[in-house]
Amino acid sequence: MSVLSHFDDTKTAFSYKSNYELKRAYLLFKLLSYPSLTFIGKYFLNLLIKIRFPIDKVIKQTIFEQFCGGENEKECFKVINKLKENNIRCILNYSIEGSNTESNYEHTLNKTLDLIDLSKKDSLSSFIVFKPSAVGRFDLYLKKANNDSLNENEKDEWQRVEQRYDKICNSAAKSGISILIDAEESWIQKSIDELIEKLMIKYNNSSCIVYNTIQAYKVDRFEYLSDLHKRLSKSNIKIGIKLVRGAYMEKERIRAKSKNYKSPICETKVKTDENFNKCMSFIFSNINDFNLFIGSHNERSNLLATEIMNKHRIKNNDKRVWFSQLYGMSDHISFNLAINKYNVSKYLPYGPIKEVVPYLIRRLDENTSVSGQTSRELKLIRKEIKRRKLETNN
Numbered sequence: 001m002s003v004l005s006h007f008d009d010t011k012t013a014f015s016y017k018s019n020y021e022l023k024r025a026y027l028l029f030k031l032l033s034y035p036s037l038t039f040i041g042k043y044f045l046n047l048l049i050k051i052r053f054p055i056d057k058v059i060k061q062t063i064f065e066q067f068c069g070g071e072n073e074k075e076c077f078k079v080i081n082k083l084k085e086n087n088i089r090c091i092l093n094y095s096i097e098g099s100n101t102e103s104n105y106e107h108t109l110n111k112t113l114d115l116i117d118l119s120k121k122d123s124l125s126s127f128i129v130f131k132p133s134a135v136g137r138f139d140l141y142l143k144k145a146n147n148d149s150l151n152e153n154e155k156d157e158w159q160r161v162e163q164r165y166d167k168i169c170n171s172a173a174k175s176g177i178s179i180l181i182d183a184e185e186s187w188i189q190k191s192i193d194e195l196i197e198k199l200m201i202k203y204n205n206s207s208c209i210v211y212n213t214i215q216a217y218k219v220d221r222f223e224y225l226s227d228l229h230k231r232l233s234k235s236n237i238k239i240g241i242k243l244v245r246g247a248y249m250e251k252e253r254i255r256a257k258s259k260n261y262k263s264p265i266c267e268t269k270v271k272t273d274e275n276f277n278k279c280m281s282f283i284f285s286n287i288n289d290f291n292l293f294i295g296s297h298n299e300r301s302n303l304l305a306t307e308i309m310n311k312h313r314i315k316n317n318d319k320r321v322w323f324s325q326l327y328g329m330s331d332h333i334s335f336n337l338a339i340n341k342y343n344v345s346k347y348l349p350y351g352p353i354k355e356v357v358p359y360l361i362r363r364l365d366e367n368t369s370v371s372g373q374t375s376r377e378l379k380l381i382r383k384e385i386k387r388r389k390l391e392t393n394n
């Protein structure tokens with residue numbers, strides 16, 4: 001078993017990028033390193049979309065191609081095939097943010113079922129992902145989470161939500177695909193946890209079909225995880241966990257303050273990191289009961305995962321363990337893990353350009369707000385550009 005000690009091999013990390021694509025990524029991350037420029041860029045992007053200014057081509061050739069696979073499934077295959085050659089699988093993620101209507105929830109359901117078929121047919125990846133708020137009304141999850149009583153219409157509505165989850169998991173189980181269910185705001189999570197636990201009991205007997213998401217920035221998650229383990233491991237149910245840090249920190253803190261309750265989020269980044277590591281170690285120590293999908297761009301966490309796997313003698317390509325990053329970010333982690341035979345996937349968002357703009361804006365925000373992320377990407381791209389220049393000169 002080879003043991004990874006760093007992710008600095010930029011030749012491997014950027015092998016799938018042409019010189020042009022590499023320079024474009026450099027320019028993009030350089031711009032993102034100036035928060036004021038990003039702020040102005042976002043403002044104009046929103047404005048130009050609003051007034052229907054024809055900027056699709058510009059968006060497509062810049063941020064869209066950096067962070068998205070294409071405008072439809074067919075277009076994504078160029079990226080999918082390139083990554084597959086490098087032992088990296090793509091998880092197609094239809095990234096449009098629809099309005100809260102029953103017809104949109106049904107549309108997401110059908111799209112997800114289509115993606116299960118596509119993934120099975122073209123052996124894309126063994127995972128499909130969806131967001132709870134894309135298949136059910138946020139306020140309904142909230143009512144369920146708060147144990148509020150539902151009126152007759154709401155009871156029917158909740159039944160339809162449960163049926164959508166079940167149809168997805170059922171189709172996935174028949175196709176041998178696993179379902180990652182995203183975590184969103186903490187105040188609706190209780191209803192989602194309960195729903196997913198029922199689905200795990202129904203579908204995770206012989207293999208791990210259903211995965212819940214643990215957001216390590218939530219103080220209570222280790223306790224939840226060990227409780228879940230106590231409950232399900234007794235009956236030999238495989239527990240599928242996607243482990244992330246959590247993406248809604250600011251929103252969580254603002255709500256807690258405005259509603260005057262204690263924020264559920266760890267007080268510091270160090271505490272979130274400790275919680276992440278504690279959850280990860282716990283899962284690896286009980287790996288016979290778990291399947292783990294690690295979604296992180298943190299070098300230390302990814303290295304730590306490989307160290308713990310080595311310690312527990314878990315093979316690099318053990319099918320119970322997957323690593324994942326978002327397309328367009330942290331290639332150095334994905335590609336260096338993949339070349340060392342770990343199971344790696346990239347979330348590959350796609351959709352019509354104007355529809356994925358909110359997703360792109362979140363990526364811009366993340367890359368300007370996550371300290372060190374942009375400068376790290378820049379440093380690595382710069383290193384690779386230099387390396388290629390030297391190689392051609394020699």
Ligand SMILES: Cc1cc2nc3c(=O)[nH]c(=O)nc-3n(C[C@H](O)[C@H](O)[C@H](O)COP(=O)(O)OP(=O)(O)OC[C@H]3O[C@@H](n4cnc5c(N)ncnc54)[C@H](O)[C@@H]3O)c2cc1C
Nearest residue numbers: 182183217244245246247268269272295296297298324325
């Ligand atoms: C494949 C994949 C799937 C994902 N799925 C989900 C999902 O379903 N739900 C979801 O919420 N997010 C999801 N994310 C996003 C994820 O939660 C993080 O926001 C993002 O990956 C950054 O965390 P990191 O571990 O990559 O990196 P790092 O840069 O090490 O961590 C940044 C994170 O640390 C935490 N943090 C930062 N500052 C503080 C602070 N002062 N106090 C406490 N905590 C702090 C926050 O969670 C922040 O996002 C996903 C990410 C990936 C790669």
